[in-house]
Amino acid sequence: MSRVIPGFxxxxxxxxxxxxxIVLLPLGALVWTALDIGWERYIAIMTGARTASAFRVTFLxxxxxxxxxxxxxxxLAWVLVxxxxxxxxxxxxxxxVPFALPTAVAGIALxxxxxxxxxxxxxxxxxxxxxxxxxxxxxxxxxxxxxPFVVRTVQPVLEDxxxxxxxxxxxxxxxxxxxxxxxxxxxxxxxxxxxxALGFARSLGEFGxxxxxxxxxxxxxxxxxxxxxxxxxxxxxPAAAAIAATLLGIAFALLLTINMLQLWQQRRMxxxx
Amino acid sequence: MARQPLPxxxxxxxxxxxxxxxxxxxxxxxxxALAALVLVAPLVAIFTEAFRHGAGAYLAxxxxxxxxxxxxxxxxxxxVVVPINIGFxxxxxxxxxxxxxxxxxxxxxxxxxxFSISPIIAGVAYLFVYGAQGLLGPFLExxxxxxxxxxxxxxxxxxxxxxxxxxxxxVPLMLAQGTEEEEAAVTLGAGGWRILRLVTLPNVRFALLYxxxxxxxxxxxxxxxxxxxxxxxxxxxxxxxxxIELLYQDNNAIGAFAVATLLTLVALVTxxxxxxxxxxxxxxxxxxxxxx
Numbered sequence: 001m002s003r004v005i006p007g008f009x010x011x012x013x014x015x016x017x018x019x020x021x022i023v024l025l026p027l028g029a030l031v032w033t034a035l036d037i038g039w040e041r042y043i044a045i046m047t048g049a050r051t052a053s054a055f056r057v058t059f060l061x062x063x064x065x066x067x068x069x070x071x072x073x074x075x076l077a078w079v080l081v082x083x084x085x086x087x088x089x090x091x092x093x094x095x096x097v098p099f100a101l102p103t104a105v106a107g108i109a110l111x112x113x114x115x116x117x118x119x120x121x122x123x124x125x126x127x128x129x130x131x132x133x134x135x136x137x138x139x140x141x142x143x144x145x146x147x148p149f150v151v152r153t154v155q156p157v158l159e160d161x162x163x164x165x166x167x168x169x170x171x172x173x174x175x176x177x178x179x180x181x182x183x184x185x186x187x188x189x190x191x192x193x194x195x196x197a198l199g200f201a202r203s204l205g206e207f208g209x210x211x212x213x214x215x216x217x218x219x220x221x222x223x224x225x226x227x228x229x230x231x232x233x234x235x236x237x238p239a240a241a242a243i244a245a246t247l248l249g250i251a252f253a254l255l256l257t258i259n260m261l262q263l264w265q266q267r268r269m270x271x272x273x
Numbered sequence: 274m275a276r277q278p279l280p281x282x283x284x285x286x287x288x289x290x291x292x293x294x295x296x297x298x299x300x301x302x303x304x305x306a307l308a309a310l311v312l313v314a315p316l317v318a319i320f321t322e323a324f325r326h327g328a329g330a331y332l333a334x335x336x337x338x339x340x341x342x343x344x345x346x347x348x349x350x351x352x353v354v355v356p357i358n359i360g361f362x363x364x365x366x367x368x369x370x371x372x373x374x375x376x377x378x379x380x381x382x383x384x385x386x387x388f389s390i391s392p393i394i395a396g397v398a399y400l401f402v403y404g405a406q407g408l409l410g411p412f413l414e415x416x417x418x419x420x421x422x423x424x425x426x427x428x429x430x431x432x433x434x435x436x437x438x439x440x441x442x443x444v445p446l447m448l449a450q451g452t453e454e455e456e457a458a459v460t461l462g463a464g465g466w467r468i469l470r471l472v473t474l475p476n477v478r479f480a481l482l483y484x485x486x487x488x489x490x491x492x493x494x495x496x497x498x499x500x501x502x503x504x505x506x507x508x509x510x511x512x513x514x515x516x517i518e519l520l521y522q523d524n525n526a527i528g529a530f531a532v533a534t535l536l537t538l539v540a541l542v543t544x545x546x547x548x549x550x551x552x553x554x555x556x557x558x559x560x561x562x563x564x565x
Contacts, residue, residue: 005455007465008372014364019383022432026398027390029408033401072307079304082291091305093548094312100540101315102494104514105533108521109315112322112530119314144311166289176290184290205391208496208514212521225393225497232397232501237406244397248390255389259382 027248034245037238045242053219054227054243061135061223062203065142069199073150074192080151081158098147103208110141111212133215138223141209146199153195157188157265190265194258201254205247319537323530334531339508343516343532346424350512351492354431358488359481362439366477367469369440370447371455381444385437395433396501399426422504427512430498435488442484446477479550490543494536 034042045051080092098106114121114131124131131137161184169179185192207225214221222230224247231240291300324331334340365384369377387395401407403420413420420426454476458468474481496514503510511519513532520528 004459005371005452005465005468006459007367007469008374010465011364011368012372012374015361015368015380015384018361018364018436019380022429022436023383023386026395026402026433029401030394030398032408072304072311075300075304076308078291079301082289083297083301085301087305089548091308093544094308096544096547097312097316097540100490100544102490102496102514102536102540104496104517105319105494105536105540106315108517108529108533109318109322112318112526113314119318120310144315147311163289170290176293176296179290201389205393207391207393207500212518225391228393228397229497229501232400237401240397241401244394248394251389251391251394255386 030241030245030248033237033241037242041238042242045239046246050218050222051227051239051243054222054224057135057138057221058204058224061139062142062200064135064139065146065203066196066200068139068143069147069150070192070196073147073195073199074154076147076151077154077158081155095148095151098145103145103206104212106144107141107209107212110137110144110209114140114213132213133217133221135221137213137215138210138221141213142203142206145206145209146202149199149202150192150195153191153198154188157191157269160269161187187268190261190268194261194265197254197258197261201251201258204250204254316537319530319533322526323534325530326527330527331531331534334525334528335535337528339511340516340520340528340532342508343511343513344535346427346511347493347513350424350428350431351489353428354435354492355485355489357432358435359439359485361436362443362484362488363469363474363481365440366443366447367473369444371452371473384440384444387433387436388441392430392434392495392497392499393501396430396498399430399433399498399502403429421502422506423510426502427499427510430502431492431495434495434498435491438488438491439481439484442480442487443477446480447473450476479553483546483550486543486546490539493539 037045046055076091076095080088080095101109111118111132113119114124114137116122116125116130116132118132121130121132129136131140165183165187166179169183174182205225206223207229210223211226214223214226216222216226224243228240228243228247231237231243291297323334335344365380369381369384400421402409403413403426404410405414405421407421420429454472455468458472463471493512494514495512496518499512500515500518503512503515505511505515505519507519513536517529517532517536520526520532
């Protein structure tokens with residue numbers, strides 16, 4: 001890296017100006033508006049029954065979705081790295097579908113599949129399980145939109161895993177399950193945790209995929225992003241600002257966590273080489 | 274599992290964890306079955322629902338005036354937003370990858386920030402700048418400039434949400450390529466624009482294209498941020514995803530899924546572009562023997 005290449009002041013200036021106008025100005029305005037509310041009113045808004053319930057529902061369903069993706073995402077990454085089988089490349093490409101598909105499209109598709117007369121909804125209803133208009137539906141929508149995170153963070157680390165450590169463990173007589181738990185899983189843990197945190201963060205803020213399937217009943221199946229939207233529609237700007245700023249704070253906390261996880265990952269990679 | 278006592282290092286590939294035939298079959302089978310349910314079924318459902326009453330009904334649904342307007346507005350938005358964010362992406366990547374300066378990591382984090390923020394927050398934040406009660410609200414009202422609940426608001430929110438897409442594709446690649454070729458061009462007397470046009474951009478053209486494709490798909494499909502700032506005015510501020518919601522709430526499933534098929538096709542084309550570019554990259558890496 002050196003300064004002999006021209007163009008730094010211009011490109012740096014454009015980047016900073018654009019970020020200030022497009023990203024920092026609006027976020028600053030949001031924080032400014034939220035600070036304007038005052039502490040007591042903020043607490044009153046956040047502890048109101050409907051807000052508190054929305055946060056509880058959102059966190060619980062996001063945990064559920066992340067737990068599903070932790071298992072299924074890991075299995076997907078494992079299959080894509082460790083095995084060869086027909087259709088593997090197609091599966092690899094399909095993993096990106098949830099990122100590529102607009103959330104509103106995913107929302108109506110999932111809602112059609114899981115409605116009482118849908119392909120999945122009808123057999124599930126026979127078993128007495130209803131997904132649409134329940135918290136389970138919210139978790140399904142969150143799991144769908146955040147599925148690629150675990151796969152795409154674990155995949156490269158699993159690929160770089162050297163075979164000799166596993167073989168050494170096998171020659172010492174360890175079983176497959178034991179090698180996975182004691183050798184492989186610790187090696188991929190930082191990447192795995194990063195993927196889970198990224199997916200969880202995405203689930204907390206998800207809107208489009210959820211609102212079609214959730215039923216959106218206050219106190220039951222109303223998520224935080226939707227409640228923010230409703231407060232805006234009601235012109236209750238202080239409540240919207242309080243909730244949105246809280247979500248923003250949670251997003252920053254998760255971002256910090258993810259950065260620390262990535263430092264851990266880099267240190268792990270550094271010592272492994 | 275029959276393990277040979279001490280196999281030769283160069284002998285046939287040795288068994289690794291999960292290589293047993295039964296484990297393989299169970300894991301692959303389970304993952305594929307779930308993939309069919311989770312990843313394939315939604316795609317199939319979109320097209321099945323759209324064509325439930327035949328191709329005639331599908332085409333009629335797409336020809337409805339409000340839907341045609343939504344397609345038009347979405348295309349216009351993409352035409353404005355994507356080039357701006359390509360320009361920003363190139364400037365940001367050039368700054369971050371070709372120069373070293375204090376705060377470089379912070380700048381990169383700022384560029385990627387919109388990825389970590391819920392689109393709903395973005396929409397609300399824009400409302401607090403340009404809305405009637407926002408920071409600039411009184412000024413905009415005095416000068417009769419309408420940004421919120423109008424097309425400029427949709428474009429601004431889309432700019433926020435998709436700002437990182439091009440830069441995120443370019444930065445890692447440009448960092449890996451280093452600055453040697455640019456420095457050589459400088460010693461040969463080339464200016465900044467010339468270097469960018471003839472050296473840097475040709476080296477990253479596929480990543481640039483893919484970043485632009487991702488940015489475009491997201492602009493066309495953005496829902497949360499746009500639904501806050503657009504005001505959902507039929508035939509005026511409805512983009513395609515908003516039109517999907519409106520038709521779905523109107524119990525016009527054919528119409529909603531017909532619009533959804535268009536956005537699904539955009540998504541699928543973007544995915545195919547990714548696969549093609551990855552193959553080109555892999556082929557290039559093989560021929561040059563390096564990770565360029």
